[in-house]
Amino acid sequence: MASIEIGSYEPPSDTNLARSVARILLRAVGLTMTIAVAVAVGIWSSQFMVSRGSLLSTDSYGPWEHWRNLGRDFADPYTKAHIANSGKLRIASNSAGVFEARTDNLGARLHSSCNYVIEGSNMSGMWWSLAVFDARGRLIANDANRYTFTADTVAPNPNGSFIVTLGRDARPGNWLPTSGAGRLVLVLTILDPSTGLSDEARAERNKMLPIIRREGCS
């Protein structure tokens, strides 16, 4: 006849129980914190990629950002969300190039406390406009009622190129006032010709976007 040996039951000590409970609590807190941070990172990364774009949705040409499938049927979700949430009314990217700049050519944030010179090349045959806004897309109120220059209203150089200046104080030439606006956003719109533009011609156009040079800050 087989015999079964039954070991005596030893209740866990208070110290071991406390350690086990502490370990479980620590894991629960760790898991909760991980999930909370992951949720925050997920929301933040989505909002950033929707508002500012990323390599998935935008192209950069110096300081100029371009949403490559803006307004097109097959646009990626970030581009669609960008248009839906920002309230922007933009011409589709297969009909015009719309470029936004938030920095100068050296990568420093555009700000109304600084003066800037924007040098553009001759874009004859194309209609373009260059407008300055504050960071929320509002026009910057000024006594001169100057907010934008276009191919029709800019005073060009003899060779067809142009220079636009941004700054607080009035200057001769193509000056756009920016006083008190804080961070600035430049928007350059270049309409494609009515006959359309080939991909090669579009790439060539994108290489010749204006240079934004900071002159000084006060």
Place this chain on the structure above:
Amino acid sequence: MNLKSFFERIDWRLMMIFILVAAIVHVVETFLAVNDQRNAAYARLARELPHNTMTVVNPVSPEHQVLPYLAPDARYAFCPFETANSAMHVRALLPDLGWTIGIYAPDGSGIYFAAASADRETTIDLSIIPSDDRFLGLPAQTPGRPGTDNEQTIAAPKGLIVVRAPDKGAPYRAQEDAILAKATCASGRT
């Protein structure tokens, strides 16, 4: 601490949970943003402007900026439209370089776009019909529309028509306003 001990201290299960949750939340948040049309240009203008009527809005200025990042480089005429009851007819003259007409879906994607060329004026003549197969009556006979370059029919249940007249400066404004005011969108048979 060397690299090996650093990796040994990482809780890989928590790391996987972190990546998975962040990715799921990122995707959900992005698609919620795609479908949130409350601040879209169409929604904003459709709340303010009469439907199925072309409205020339005030010149864009800090006091009259109907949309963010809308530059005063042009005068604008808007027509929020719906083709639920009948087709829309749109007519606009684009006399010179910089003049454009665009039709946008409520989500901001472009349905139709035309720009004027520098050397000749262009008259746009469009019919917008619902995208389903409803019968809206027989098309009206329109033989006598001289000078129409672009007669087209496009399908869209609702959206926004935008006619844009570039600002050439004060001497041209009255003439441009007069041409812009003649742009029409009206519901009726095609």
